[in-house]
Amino acid sequence: MPQATLGYAAQAADSPLASFSFERRDPGATDVQIEILYCGVCHSDLHTARNEWKGTTFPCVPGHEIVGKVTAVGKDVKSFKVGALAGVGCLVDSCRACASCKEGLENYCDVGGMVFTYNSPDKHMPGKLTYGGYSNRIVVDERFTLHVSEKLDLKGVGPLMCAGITTYSPLRHWKVGKGQKVGIVGLGGLGHMGVKFAHAFGAHTVLFTTSPGKAEDAKKLGAEEVVISKNADEMKKQAGSFDFILNTVAASHNLDPFLACLKRDGTMVLVGAPEHPHPSPTVTNLIFQRRSIAGSLIGGLPETQEMLDFCAAHGITADVEVIPMAKINEAYDRMLKGDVKYRFVIDMATLA
Numbered sequence: 001m002p003q004a005t006l007g008y009a010a011q012a013a014d015s016p017l018a019s020f021s022f023e024r025r026d027p028g029a030t031d032v033q034i035e036i037l038y039c040g041v042c043h044s045d046l047h048t049a050r051n052e053w054k055g056t057t058f059p060c061v062p063g064h065e066i067v068g069k070v071t072a073v074g075k076d077v078k079s080f081k082v083g084a085l086a087g088v089g090c091l092v093d094s095c096r097a098c099a100s101c102k103e104g105l106e107n108y109c110d111v112g113g114m115v116f117t118y119n120s121p122d123k124h125m126p127g128k129l130t131y132g133g134y135s136n137r138i139v140v141d142e143r144f145t146l147h148v149s150e151k152l153d154l155k156g157v158g159p160l161m162c163a164g165i166t167t168y169s170p171l172r173h174w175k176v177g178k179g180q181k182v183g184i185v186g187l188g189g190l191g192h193m194g195v196k197f198a199h200a201f202g203a204h205t206v207l208f209t210t211s212p213g214k215a216e217d218a219k220k221l222g223a224e225e226v227v228i229s230k231n232a233d234e235m236k237k238q239a240g241s242f243d244f245i246l247n248t249v250a251a252s253h254n255l256d257p258f259l260a261c262l263k264r265d266g267t268m269v270l271v272g273a274p275e276h277p278h279p280s281p282t283v284t285n286l287i288f289q290r291r292s293i294a295g296s297l298i299g300g301l302p303e304t305q306e307m308l309d310f311c312a313a314h315g316i317t318a319d320v321e322v323i324p325m326a327k328i329n330e331a332y333d334r335m336l337k338g339d340v341k342y343r344f345v346i347d348m349a350t351l352a
């Protein structure tokens, strides 16, 4: 018996999100059913709801920063019990058989078998799409369900499922740590987690921002320095001094001033996924100092659990503004203006 579920959906790219009823599957043998308590609001939700990446099928229920309580488990579920806390991020399944999946890098599944938490064909309900966390419950295979510590304030844990892992993973992969100068570009949901992690890993952390008003907060979050990226003189002073830069900006922009800040052999990793492409960077900026531009996509399930355990051990959560479900459209508009400190999180008890 599929279960009646309440959520919020976009019915079209240009229509505001509104109340929407749909069905979830009953938990199967390896499934965990979660009552969603909080769901973070990622800029990817907005890109998808407004079809900025051109791949959205409507209606679309966004949300992939999910935390809640387990309300039922299938008979073969081993590590979750009813009443436990659980999290769900951007993925709810993958092919599970390719080399990347076997390595726990389901986010880079070799055959493109990732099933995203929303807007992906649903393997369990043929002909239907997956619906995300702007809803009162979700059913997810145990393998794609995360353990959440009781120690952390749950409101700030949801955003770790996407903003957290998307910044943690490249900082770990490129071995950011002590003795390095590391830049984070953009102080939004991803950026503020990037600042926290880079600081926690011991790097000299510098925030690049277009918003001078965020400088004080950035320092409280762990940045040693703040550079206003629109100020060419300030940018020039940073030339050739960075080991690594993580660029989280959600809009198309000129990459050259940031590349010029890298040392020889430095790397800038792009995680922001803007609607329109960045202008091509100048090749000489790359070749003269053997600099690299790279990209990174969320993180696999084992690393996401590692990140959550790291956060529990170090008391790290997102800085959030909790909103009722009905304020989601206003929250999207504020996010576009950079007016969010530093992640909106929906209190699912307000869903009606």
Ligand code: NAP
Residues within 6 Å of the ligand: 041, 042, 043, 044, 045, 047, 162, 163, 166, 185, 186, 187, 188, 189, 190, 191, 208, 209, 210, 211, 214, 248, 249, 250, 251, 252, 253, 270, 271, 272, 273, 274, 296, 297, 298, 335, 336, 338, 340, 342
């Ligand atoms: P967000 O909260 O809106 O933050 C983006 C920040 O970028 C803003 O706060 C702002 O920071 C800066 N910014 C925005 N517009 C800008 C502009 N025109 N020029 C310069 N800076 C600008 O968004 P988010 O949720 O962190 O997501 C950021 C991007 O990452 C989105 O494109 C999202 O889809 C993508 N994403 C990628 C992955 C992945 O796996 N790679 C995962 C999640 C999200 P300042 O005010 O400090 O300048």
Ligand code: ZN
Residues within 6 Å of the ligand: 042, 043, 044, 045, 064, 090, 162, 163
């Ligand atoms: Zn996201």
Ligand code: ZN
Residues within 6 Å of the ligand: 094, 095, 096, 097, 098, 099, 100, 101, 102, 106, 108, 109, 110, 111, 112, 113
């Ligand atoms: Zn795979």
